Amino acid sequence: MKIGILSDTHDRLPVIEQAVERFNAEEVELVLHAGDFVSPFTAMPLAKLDGEFVGVFGNNDGDRIYLTRRFETIGPIHLGYHTFESDGVRGVLMHEPKSIDALVASGHYDLVVYGHTHEIDLREGPCVVVNPGEACGYLSGRATVVVLDTATMKPELIDLRI
Numbered sequence: 001m002k003i004g005i006l007s008d009t010h011d012r013l014p015v016i017e018q019a020v021e022r023f024n025a026e027e028v029e030l031v032l033h034a035g036d037f038v039s040p041f042t043a044m045p046l047a048k049l050d051g052e053f054v055g056v057f058g059n060n061d062g063d064r065i066y067l068t069r070r071f072e073t074i075g076p077i078h079l080g081y082h083t084f085e086s087d088g089v090r091g092v093l094m095h096e097p098k099s100i101d102a103l104v105a106s107g108h109y110d111l112v113v114y115g116h117t118h119e120i121d122l123r124e125g126p127c128v129v130v131n132p133g134e135a136c137g138y139l140s141g142r143a144t145v146v147v148l149d150t151a152t153m154k155p156e157l158i159d160l161r162i
Contacts, residue, residue: 001029001030001086001087001149001150001151002026002027002028002029002030002147002148002149002150003028003029003030003031003032003086003089003111003147003148003150004019004022004023004026004028004030004031004032004051004145004146004147005031005032005034005113005130005132005145005146005147005148005155006019006031006032006033006034006132006135006145006146007033007034007035007036007058007095007113007114007115007116007131007132007133007134007135008034008035008036008058008115008116008118008133008134008135008136009033009036009037009038009042009135009136010036010037010038010060010134010135010136010138011037011038011039011041011042011136012135012136012137012138012143012162013041013042013044013045015135015136015137015143015160015161015162016042016045016046016135017045017048018143018160018161019135019145019160020045020046020048020049022145022147022158022160023049023050023051023145023147024048024049024050024051026147027050027051028049028050028051028147029051029052029086029087030051030052030053030054030086031046031049031051031052031053031054031075032054032055032091032093032113033046033053033054033055033056033077034055034056034058034093034094034095034113034114034115034116034131034132035055035056035057035058035059035061035094035095035115035116036058036059036060036061036095036115036116037055037058037061037067037077038060038061038062039062039063039067040063040066040067040069040070041070043067043070043071043074046071046074047073047074049074052075053071053074053075054075054076054078054082054084054093055071055075055076055077055078055093056077056078056079056080056081056082056093056094056095057077057078057079057080057095058095058096058115058116059095059096059116061077064077078093080094081093081094081098082094083109086150087150088150089110089111089150089153090108090109090110090111091109091110091111091112091113092109092111092112092113093113093114094112094113094114095114095115095116096114096115096116097114097116097117097131100112100114100129103127104123104125104127104129107126107127109127110126110127110128110153111127111128111129111130111148111153112127112128112129112130113129113130113131114129114130114131115131115132115134116131117131118133118134118138118139118140119131119133119140120132120133120144120157122146122155122157124153124154124155128148128153128155130146130148130155132144132145132146132157133157135160137160137162141162142159142162143159143160143161143162144157144158144159144160145157145158145160146158
């Protein structure tokens, strides 16, 4: 199974559209968004995903009620953090990097996903850590997402055009 991972899209619709196209082309079955959608209209391109969608709110997501409403048919957006299991992978999804090392050391998770820093962080091991960087590309000048194959647990960083 393939999992698509993105974060910090910050309303940049053309890049979100590229991410969706890439995830669909890669036959991604689950997309994790680690927060900072910002506006409810980001639901429009994400509605075109072929796979399931799960997100968490970020610190810049202002209108959480309308974001939740716009994503009702796409997938849930959770407060704080969200734990999940998919294809035998036990994961936790969050926006801000809280207790990453403790989560890794706990042995309870195979995958820890976070955002917020706008910096790429890919760590392989018994517990894979993924911060896909910023999909928006506003701070770094680089728009990135990740595809993770659960068979190999190797994260593939993908650069998008900005």
